[in-house]
Amino acid sequence: MISFVPFALVLGAQATRKGIDGAVVPMMTALNFGGGSEFAAVELWTSPPHVALIVAITLLINSRHILMGAVLSPYLRTLPRHRALSALFFMCDESWAMGLADARKRSDRFSVPYYLGVSLGLYFTWVSFTAAGAVLGPVIGDPTTLGLDMAFPAVFLVMLRGMWKGPVAARSWAVSLFAAVGTYLMVPGAWYVVSGALAGVVAAYLLRERVR
Structure with a gap:
């Protein structure tokens, strides 16, 4: 709060x-x-x-x-x-x-x-x-x-730290990050939110066996 x-x-x-x-x-x-x-x-x-x-x-x-x-x-x-x-x-x-x-x-x-x-x-x-x-x-x-x-991004960094399960599980985070940043730089508007979320979901699905 x-x-x-x-x-x-x-x-x-x-x-x-x-x-x-x-x-x-x-x-x-x-x-x-x-x-x-x-x-x-x-x-x-x-x-x-x-x-x-x-x-x-x-x-x-x-x-x-x-x-x-x-x-x-x-x-x-x-x-x-x-x-x-x-x-x-x-x-x-x-x-x-x-x-x-x-x-x-x-x-x-x-x-x-x-x-x-x-x-x-x-x-x-x-x-x-x-x-x-x-x-x-x-x-x-x-x-x-x-x-x-700065308080806004700081809160999300703390949230990520609380959800950390190791580098293998965090690979989908990296995919989401790169997809969002790339979209932000190339496409106007807030499409980076959708692209980052979808890329992260797909990456998590493809990597699910390795995470387990």
Whole structure:
């Protein structure tokens, strides 16, 4: 939750610098709850906004949740549909990774209360501090000059460290990384998210026997 604070403030401050009304910022983060897509939406914001473009990029970046939801589906299958959908709504990269890490510690028994506790804590932290960033935006100025934007990649590096199983299992990560970087350099837009995810899935499938 503490790690969410810096880049939530950055997002809120950047949104107000782009001319987005401060009251709209927590509404956006509460309904979407996807940090990467929200940063992209703010970056693309104009007056009037290009709604179709923003929606398309948001869908593209959030497409990684399809794979994340597929990984969680065996654990949520026993829940009533409304509870499973609620759990998936509050899913983010961090709660997904922490929920799976906790399941490994419990001999592959997934704890829904633990997962929801993490998810709800992160959700309310994110919404609250993006709203605070919108209010404090004029005071903060350009948040990148303070280095607060480094918090976003730092969190993901810590997540990767927690999921590390050795160099053999991490080969699919390398494939995903090179595919994403190559696409980012050659193709405009957020297609690098999809290409990186798909390349990683294919590599993990092809290397599955060697990992075992």
